[in-house]
Amino acid sequence: MSFQERRTILYIGSFILISAFYAMIVFQKLNQLDVSADPGPERLLKFWGTVLVLFVLIQIVGRILVHIILAVITAALGERDEDEIVDELERLVDLKATRNGSTAFMIGFFLSMGSLMLGAGPALMFKLLFGSLIACGIVGDVSQLWFYRRGI
Numbered sequence: 001m002s003f004q005e006r007r008t009i010l011y012i013g014s015f016i017l018i019s020a021f022y023a024m025i026v027f028q029k030l031n032q033l034d035v036s037a038d039p040g041p042e043r044l045l046k047f048w049g050t051v052l053v054l055f056v057l058i059q060i061v062g063r064i065l066v067h068i069i070l071a072v073i074t075a076a077l078g079e080r081d082e083d084e085i086v087d088e089l090e091r092l093v094d095l096k097a098t099r100n101g102s103t104a105f106m107i108g109f110f111l112s113m114g115s116l117m118l119g120a121g122p123a124l125m126f127k128l129l130f131g132s133l134i135a136c137g138i139v140g141d142v143s144q145l146w147f148y149r150r151g152i
Contacts, residue, residue, distance in 0.1 A: 003079075004090065007070055008145045014066045015059065015137045016098060023130075026051050041122070048126035055133060093147040101140025108132020 033047060148149035 002148065003074065005145060005148050007067070008065050008069055008141055008148065011063065012138065012141045014062050015141060018058060019137070020132050022055055023134075026055075026130075041054045045122055045126075048066075048123065048130075050086065052126065052129060052133070054132065059137065077121075080090050089152065092152050093144055096147055097144035098152070100143040101136045104135035104139040106131050110133055 030047070032043070108128055109132055112125045112132065115124050115128060116122065
């Protein structure tokens with residue numbers, strides 16, 4: 001298994017774990033928010049805006065930590081860090097995986113905007129955006145693993 005495949009598998013695992021843990025916390029806080037008196041639209045929009053911004057920041061920090069941990073393990077095992085060598089295949093794999101992840105996000109984005117057009121509340125829109133961010137990360141990383149194993 002190549003360095004890129006190991007890195008991608010770790011990215012997928014950490015993304016799923018962080019997303020699941022964060023979603024569990026968010027929906028517990030949302031239930032607490034709904035139990036109280038009418039939260040009001042401003043408070044609900046502020047809640048979901050905060051949730052999405054924190055989710056992106058937490059995922060970025062998680063990805064950086066996984067990359068650092070992988071680099072330390074690779075150095076400790078004495079293996080050569082193949083991450084320094086970027087060839088055309090790796091660039092092409094990255095571009096295609098980014099395309100797939102972006103497509104997943106755009107589908108979720110249009111679904112969330114469509115829900116607003118059809119009269120659903122902003123809470124559903126934010127839930128769909130949250131789901132599309134998760135789908136974007138998973139689709140992008142799984143695509144990257146697929147292209148590394150299959151080739152282009």
